[in-house]
Amino acid sequence: MGKGADTRGMILDRALSLASTEGLEQLTIGLLAKAVGMSKSGLFAHFKSKEQLQLSVLEAASERFVRGVISPSLKEPRGEPRVQALFDHWLEWEAAFPGGCPYQTAIIEFDDRPGVVRDYLLETQRDWQDALTQAARIAVDEGHFRADLEPKTFAFQFTCLAIGYYQHKHLYRDGTSKTLTRKAFDQLLDSARA
Amino acid sequence: MGKGADTRGMILDRALSLASTEGLEQLTIGLLAKAVGMSKSGLFAHFKSKEQLQLSVLEAASERFVRGVISPSLKEPRGEPRVQALFDHWLEWEAAFPGGCPYQTAIIEFDDRPGVVRDYLLETQRDWQDALTQAARIAVDEGHFRADLEPKTFAFQFTCLAIGYYQHKHLYRDGTSKTLTRKAFDQLLDSARA
DNA sequence: TGACGAAACGAACGTTCGTACTATTGTCGG
């Protein structure tokens, strides 16, 4: 159980990069094998099907997301600072992948294709949305946000900005995306406060 | 030049639906041929390459977008009513495709892949962003929006909501997306007004 | 009606896809 898990991890590392630029479907087994310097069959043995590979890639992404975004944000003070931290860490995390957030790509690819991949995406995205909603609710409780703020709506607006940032950055590539998104987010925070 | 253009149009019609659900790359020539009841080679003859087919599909989408969103909105009164119309027509237009806005899918697929398709996406998306910015600027001039509003930022926020709506709708499929998005948009309008 | 160009066809090209088998290598505990 030693060596195998290591190579599997290395494969998923490389797969995450490829999936972020090419998508989960274009992430081909032959291509991935060449990228990590293995034979197609040798790599294939680690995952018993392409669908399992796709799922494993998303699970690896989840793990990184928790480690890079969720956990560090939970260490921040409750309320607005934590909301702000979630946003900051999201921006950082997105930049860690050459093709941007792998979830973004995967959701577009699979939101109309039923199966275990779509199910997994739905589940994790719900969790992320719940976490955001909860963070907003706490900010209300703490008195940072106005009492009549709807946490769910706030979470949606938050997510919209995150998605929009991703798209703007990768399409225009003019370096203005981060400033623009920060401005929009500050405005969102403004209207969320008392 | 009669018959050929007709079938070409019919092909692109079907292709638009398929591309919105499957993506421009998964929109396979063989699959499309089967969908329209033609032979692969017969269909292929209309476009001299797959890249040309993809480009033609996007051009067909552009045409529909102008006819369904831009033009009718320009008939509305200048200022906020026109901005509102742009948003309303966007929501309608998006619903006309089984897999949602074909641009959304295409941008995610091609934003990291240089070529004529990406170039075309960049160009049309810039046009759309410019149109939105211009509409916001007019609303400022008319006194509907506050004088210090930044039209470009507003256009970005607008687009973010549109993208977010698309994703929410197709992933969750719980029927709450439109209400949620309208609420967020109303809030955006509120903060844009005096 | 005959002829001619446009449009659609069927078959085949070489390549790559995901997956199934079998063989070879590598890594450890006795």
Added chain:
DNA sequence: CCGACAATAGTACGAACGTTCGTTTCGTCA
């Protein structure tokens, strides 16, 4: 150091990919 077993490579498969080819059907006008 060796046997067991995990890990990787090799080979082959049927199907689908984009593309090309030569041929056949269709539409139109002399």
